[in-house]
Amino acid sequence: MAQGAAIKRxxxxxxxxxxxxxxxVICAAALSFINNGAEVIGFLDGYERLEDxxxxxxxxxxxxxxxxxxxDVSGIRNRKDIILRTSRANPGKPITALEDLADPxxxxxxxxxxxxxxxLDIDALVSIGGDDTLKTANYLYRMQELMxxxxxxxxxxxxxxxxxxxYGIDWTFGFYSAAHFAAAEIRNxxxxxxxxxxxxxxxxxxxxxxxxxxxxxxxxxxxxxxxxEDFDGEFDAAAVGRELADxxxxxxxxxxxxxxxxxxxxLADKLPEDQKPKTxxxxxxVRLGEAQVGRILADAMERAYRERTGVKVKVRSKQIxxxxxxxxxxxxxxxxxxxxxxxxxxxxxxxxxxxxxxxVENQLSLKYVxxxxxxxxxxLKTRVRFIDRSSDFYRLARAxxxxxxxxxxx
Numbered sequence: 364m365a366q367g368a369a370i371k372r373x374x375x376x377x378x379x380x381x382x383x384x385x386x387x388v389i390c391a392a393a394l395s396f397i398n399n400g401a402e403v404i405g406f407l408d409g410y411e412r413l414e415d416x417x418x419x420x421x422x423x424x425x426x427x428x429x430x431x432x433x434x435d436v437s438g439i440r441n442r443k444d445i446i447l448r449t450s451r452a453n454p455g456k457p458i459t460a461l462e463d464l465a466d467p468x469x470x471x472x473x474x475x476x477x478x479x480x481x482x483l484d485i486d487a488l489v490s491i492g493g494d495d496t497l498k499t500a501n502y503l504y505r506m507q508e509l510m511x512x513x514x515x516x517x518x519x520x521x522x523x524x525x526x527x528x529x530y531g532i533d534w535t536f537g538f539y540s541a542a543h544f545a546a547a548e549i550r551n552x553x554x555x556x557x558x559x560x561x562x563x564x565x566x567x568x569x570x571x572x573x574x575x576x577x578x579x580x581x582x583x584x585x586x587x588x589x590x591x592e593d594f595d596g597e598f599d600a601a602a603v604g605r606e607l608a609d610x611x612x613x614x615x616x617x618x619x620x621x622x623x624x625x626x627x628x629x630l631a632d633k634l635p636e637d638q639k640p641k642t643x644x645x646x647x648x649v650r651l652g653e654a655q656v657g658r659i660l661a662d663a664m665e666r667a668y669r670e671r672t673g674v675k676v677k678v679r680s681k682q683i684x685x686x687x688x689x690x691x692x693x694x695x696x697x698x699x700x701x702x703x704x705x706x707x708x709x710x711x712x713x714x715x716x717x718x719x720x721x722x723v724e725n726q727l728s729l730k731y732v733x734x735x736x737x738x739x740x741x742x743l744k745t746r747v748r749f750i751d752r753s754s755d756f757y758r759l760a761r762a763x764x765x766x767x768x769x770x771x772x773x
Contacts, residue, residue: 370517370711372402374485375431377449378409378492378499382523382537384692384700385491387440389447391704392489392521393431399712403431404483409492410499411452414472416479428483440697443689453495455502458743464502465509473502480516487517487717489707493524494745497720501734501743504718517717519710520734521703525687528572530746531732532722536700537692541568542578544690545683549583549623552681556621562611562664562678566657568687569627572749575687576627577760586610586622587764591629592750592757598633600656604663608671611664624660628684631656657682702727 373396377385393403405428406413412427422428429435429447439446454472463469476499480488490500500520507513522529525541545567552563565585567576573590580588587610589603607624614622631654638659661678668676692700706721706729719731738745750757 370486375489376406378496381688383540384536384696385445387697387700388704390436391701392707393436395708405429409450411450413476413479414454455499464506490520520720527574540693541687545579546582560620564657564661564680566682573627580625585625590627600663605667608667
């Protein structure tokens with residue numbers, strides 16, 4: 364308790380892609396510290412301004428950061444935009460091994476971040492973001508071990524991703540809101556497909572895992588869902604197209620000449636090498652959306668159907684992506700985000716912790732997961748939580764999918 368009480372000024376930032384209920388997290392964390400008499404510095408645009416810091420270019424209030432007040436963070440929990448804004452700046456990108464954290468040729472941007480925080484007498488940092496942001500939080504935490512000359516700075520991380528593939532927490536804030544929005548889109552397209560007697564392939568966000576695709580597909584009553592967890596090797600679109608052509612014909616036997624297939628964008632990374640996306644963004648991430656894996660599968664379904672029947676059909680493809688990231692936050696996500704924000708305060712002030720991610724279990728009971736349990740010590744990469752094919756969640760999706768047997772039950 365005495366260690367936690369020493370926190371007089373706390374920094375907070377949001378990094379990576381937006382997520383619904385982001386402001387609920389920021390609000391709850393800031394109010395908790397303000398109520399305890401601490402000053403809260405909200406850094407704008409993630410790490411973008413911090414990694415460019417130098418003593419010659421000091422941070423400016425109102426330009427690079429905000430001194431958050433009660434008025435600033437009151438009544439914002441349901442706002443869609445993020446009051447601190449965000450960016451994908453990644454100061455830890457050059458780091459590939461633990462010893463790199465003390466290497467002047469590789470740790471320059473991390474040291475700039477540290478210098479920026481030190482220049483404002485920050486005692487603790489609340490990091491909000493996805494896997495890259497968690498890695499950066501871990502780098503800042505571990506760098507202090509390798510460079511004892513640095514002033515001690517305590518760090519907690521709050522997990523954020525609409526993909527819901529975070530290790531150490533069952534549901535990430537924003538996931539249910541994004542799934543709800545995508546499910547509504549699916550239901551609209553189900554009505555269109557039924558009205559026009561056609562098929563759709565919907566490509567849904569999910570770079571590494573299929574949680575969003577499956578949740579949206581279940582809630583939106585899609586015909587079939589497919590994700591990276593369904594394929595141990597390559598994603599053979601031609602073979603899957605033939606399987607889905609069989610499904611199309613089975614549904615036709617029941618008078619249903621329409622359907623919705625939801626697939627995760629991450630399947631693009633399982634395509635054969637000659638079909639994989641090659642372009643990357645400025646941070647080295649492959650642009651999966653540009654592969655248009657949904658269009659590839661739709662074309663395969665059209666070819667397979669024509670081979671089976673001699674009839675040409677149109678299978679439409681559509682991507683559901685960025686519009687889910689700032690959807691209206693659900694009540695559950697606001698509750699979850701609020702509890703995580705309060706958890707940042709409790710971890711730092713009440714528990715005196717550092718190097719932990721705030722999580723919840725059971726009925727939003729707080730728990731604190733050490734970074735060491737979330738990050739591979741050898742690679743320094745975050746662990747990914749995939750859908751277990753033996754899990755009840757996966758079996759739920761399979762149980763609800765149309766099997767084309769209704770017409771033959773007698």
